[in-house]
Amino acid sequence: MRARNLALVLGEVSRNGPVTRAALAEITGLTKTTVSKLVGDLLESGMVTESPPPADADRSRGRPGVAVRLRGDRVAALGLEINVDYLSVCVMDLTRTVRLRRTQAVDNRDSSSTDVVRNLRDLALQAVDEAAAAGLSVAGAALAVPGPVDPAQGLVHSAPNLGWGDVRPADLLDLPFPVLVDNEANLAALGELWFGSGMPDFLYVSGEIGIGAGLVFGGALFRGTRGFAGELGHVVVDPGGPDCRCGGRGCLERYAGQDALLDAAPDGLLDGLIRRLTAGDTRARAACEQAGRALGTALTSAVHLLDPGTIILGGIFAPLFPWLRGPAAEALRHIRHVVPNFAVAEAGPDAAVLGGAGQVIQQVIADPAGHMPRATAGLQT
Amino acid sequence: MRARNLALVLGEVSRNGPVTRAALAEITGLTKTTVSKLVGDLLESGMVTESPPPADADRSRGRPGVAVRLRGDRVAALGLEINVDYLSVCVMDLTRTVRLRRTQAVDNRDSSSTDVVRNLRDLALQAVDEAAAAGLSVAGAALAVPGPVDPAQGLVHSAPNLGWGDVRPADLLDLPFPVLVDNEANLAALGELWFGSGMPDFLYVSGEIGIGAGLVFGGALFRGTRGFAGELGHVVVDPGGPDCRCGGRGCLERYAGQDALLDAAPDGLLDGLIRRLTAGDTRARAACEQAGRALGTALTSAVHLLDPGTIILGGIFAPLFPWLRGPAAEALRHIRHVVPNFAVAEAGPDAAVLGGAGQVIQQVIADPAGHMPRATAGLQT
Structure with missing residues (x-):
């Protein structure tokens, strides 16, 4: 019971920012004495701190108490x-x-x-x-x-x-x-949901050596039956294509993974590839074209199966977005019903x-x- | 309030079969008078009927009342x-x-x-x-x-x-x-969930002229953002394949839809195809092989993206299951993490x-x- 009430109070403090003990009692339906005891425990644990109420506090109900807010240094x-x-x-x-x-x-x-x-x-x-x-x-x-x-x-x-x-x-x-x-x-x-765009419905595509996807619907992860959903990198782009480390053939990763993309960079580094792309290098642009088309083919299947809200490109696909978006979107153009937009990830490489x-x-x-x-x-x- | 309580009572009657008014009051927390009024309304509407309690009724709490059950003839x-x-x-x-x-x-x-x-x-x-x-x-x-x-x-x-x-x-x-x-x-x-196998997690594949899929997770449909999820028939099997009516190319439907399958039947009918398959006809078996392999390729992508519990084949894929399962399962064999089982739909063609x-x-x-x-x-x- 105490554990549940601690969660109730801390959840309220987290959602609604600085909030007085009196307001906490009103919102949670707990007595002021109980709230004071719980806030005491949370203060002791270093999870919250108390500070003067905000300047615009409602003083109509008498002297407002000090406000409880999350504590960031413990x-x-x-x-x-x-x-x-x-x-x-x-x-x-x-x-x-x-x-x-x-x-x-x-x-x-x-x-x-x-x-x-x-x-x-x-x-x-x-x-x-x-x-x-x-x-x-x-x-x-x-x-x-x-x-x-x-x-x-x-x-x-x-x-x-x-x-x-x-x-x-x-x-x-x-x-x-x-x-x-x-x-x-x-x-x-989840990083993109909480620290990036904050959209509630999207397919986050993570371009690394491997390619994965995280599906967010209604602000929550969709995980499938066993937690394995979203393996976009092994969606089949060409069943007659090259062998993949996963045991399959013609997987998206073989065409659009970091290795395939950075093959077109002199030093095998992303910065080098972007320099070449910016300079209009034919081989670098062709590598992005091929990767973008393969990404578009895999995303066509993903859009038909999952109906995501927006497609957000993250990982190394974020800096390569200007060169990948065109060929990827072209492949999706044929879908008759609404096609999701492309967006570049905002949470950055640490997502x-x-x-x-x-x-x-x-x-x-x-x-x-x-x-x-x-x-x-x-x-x- | 009355509408909510009517739903409460009818839901209980639907879930737990014949149930006395006294038991309904106990389960719902409503007074016996309220329950009697609600049951009266439901009786009048023809949604429920009353009958003697089942033989094994608990008589320890005094004389059991007559039992309320769903009425099937109104x-x-x-x-x-x-x-x-x-x-x-x-x-x-x-x-x-x-x-x-x-x-x-x-x-x-x-x-x-x-x-x-x-x-x-x-x-x-x-x-x-x-x-x-x-x-x-x-x-x-x-x-x-x-x-x-x-x-x-x-x-x-x-x-x-x-x-x-x-x-x-x-x-x-x-x-x-x-x-x-x-x-x-x-x-x-949903037909398969309620009137077929009743499993809580599965991908229902509906083989008709078109091919669709219904995704059930935890006993509920997964619909995607706009309600368009599950369009398995337009998952890309070969991006260089034939044009599809959807505007795309090399969609699963072109390889495993009813038209592609029944092409190998003399009269273009399913019964004829099954007769030929049973007789070992080479062309019919090759058509099923090709359809099964394409189905396996599309399902490889679907399994990687959705992680379904079981793959249930319905529509015309149900009677063709013995000939489709092998080549489809072969394509999925390469997935390293758990691969879902195949099962034949039990709800029948009226699913x-x-x-x-x-x-x-x-x-x-x-x-x-x-x-x-x-x-x-x-x-x-």
């Missing part, structure tokens, strides 16, 4: 990402402000899952230390991985671009707080770690009792 | 379907028993939408008359059409196989009760009209006040 969440060619981490506080971001370029294809996770662990612990130095205590983490994940079990079924099959990265990470594991595109889609950390903050606010800092040792149960 | 729903080569109608009573089914083979490709709907109107009015002769009053209808529908507006955006664009068939039908319009595969999926009528019955039970027979004239608002 409780934090960690966003983590393992991708094929980088590791990434961010620290986000309870007010959803990013306090630290760090990305390490590293080719994870030639390393074992144990080694990759050990490197991420180092990066994560360093971030936890820096957060601690700023007074922040990490309540939990979310880890994004490039492949289908069973989120209930934290099991990465396969991440073919990493050469992973049936890995439980949270076990290997062994951090002193709970770590949820999810697909990179799913968390990036997945932002979405991951944001999801942990959402969980803390939904269950403050289960995340009180003094109970840190008990959090892993 | 209120009915109409399921309607317009497909490319047939019209279909069924009458279903409030206990979800089918009272009448009728299908008319007719090629609707050469007729205007007005003529097609007029033929369906004749069929529907005849069914309404026959239902009336049996004492049944039709409370509403659901119409299945082969193409993407905006169900909120009852607008068929395009049914390329019928040559329809932006048609409102309910207006043309002009029946004396409300008519909801939905995509054929969506209603067939769409059954699902449509079932949806109307569900609406009546959810809002009995809005469907009281004496208020028939007011129903069209």
Whole structure:
């Protein structure tokens, strides 16, 4: 009961900003005494703080009390990402402000899952230390991985671009707080929802070495039956096409993945490709044309099956948007009923770690009792 | 308030079968007097009837009252379907028993939408008359059409196989009760959910002249943003393939639609095809092989995007299941994470009209006040 009421009060404070104890009692239907006790617990846990009410406070009902608001300098969440060619981490506080971001370029294809996770662990612990130095205590983490994940079990079924099959990265990470594991595109889609465009219905397309998609309908992720929905990279573009690491043939990834695109860059780097595209280089433009057409073919299938609101291109597709959009949209042009618009992602390259950390903050606010800092040792149960 | 309580009581009667007034009061939290008044209204409307309690009734709390149960001989729903080569109608009573089914083979490709709907109107009015002769009053209808529908507006955006664009068939039908319009595969999926296998998570694939799909997750239809999800027939099997009526190229329909399959039958009829397949005819088997492989390619994309629980083959794919399953499953074999099973539809060829009528019955039970027979004239608002 206390846990439920703590969540009720903290949820109200999170949604409606600074709010007095009296208003909290009115909104929640709890007595003023109960609210005061709950606010006391939340103050002690460092999740909220009290400050003078805003200048426009309603004084008609007598002297307004001080207002309760989320506190940003005590409780934090960690966003983590393992991708094929980088590791990434961010620290986000309870007010959803990013306090630290760090990305390490590293080719994870030639390393074992144990080694990759050990490197991420180092990066994560360093971030936890820096957060601690700023007074922040990490309540939990979310880890994004490039492949289908069973989120209930934290099991990465396969991440073919990493050469992973049936890995439980949270076990290997062994951090002193709970770590949820999810697909990179799913968390990036949440990042776009909360820290980017904020549209309620869209298909977020994440262009990396692999290509994934996160489907947001009515402001919530659509996960399918087992949590594996949105594997856009393995939609068939040509059943007679080249073999894919996934075991299939002619998958979208083979035509529009980062490897196929950066093949047209002299140094194999995105910056080099963009320089060539800007300069009008024929080979670079042809690579984008081919990738855009393949993307349009796969999206034609996706639009027919999913009916997304908007198609948002993220990852490396965001900086390449000006060159990909035309050929992709051309392929979709034939659909008779409404075709969704294309938009460029606004959450930036850190979308997945932002979405991951944001999801942990959402969980803390939904269950403050289960995340009180003094109970840190008990959090892993 | 009365409308809400009527729905509460009727919902309980529908879910839990014969139930006494005393039990209804206990379950709903309403007073016995209120329950008696509500049951009286439902009795008068013909939606329920009273009968002696079941033999195993709990007599420990004193003499049990008579039990209230759904009444099957007064209120009915109409399921309607317009497909490319047939019209279909069924009458279903409030206990979800089918009272009448009728299908008319007719090629609707050469007729205007007005003529097609007029033929369906004749069929529907005849069914309404026959239902009336049996004492049944039709409370509403659901119409299945082969193409993407905006169900909120009852607008068929395009049914390329019928040559329809932006048609409102309910207006043309002009029946004396409300008519909801939905995509054929969506209603067939509901038919399979309620009158077939009853599994909670599946992709229902409807093989007709066109190919559609209805996605059921957690016992509910997934419709996408605008209601257009599940257009499996226009998933791209080969971007360099033949033109499709939809405006695209190499769509699944061109390889596995009824026209492609029955091309291998001497008389162009399904029965003839099955006879040839059973006899081991090479051309018939090759047609099924090709259709099955194309179906497998499109389903590979669908599985990656949607992660359905089971793939259920319906329409003409049900009788052809023994010959389609192998090549389709072979194409899906490469997916590394769990691949859904194939199953044959159990709701039969009338799945769409059954699902449509079932949806109307569900609406009546959810809002009995809005469907009281004496208020028939007011129903069209």
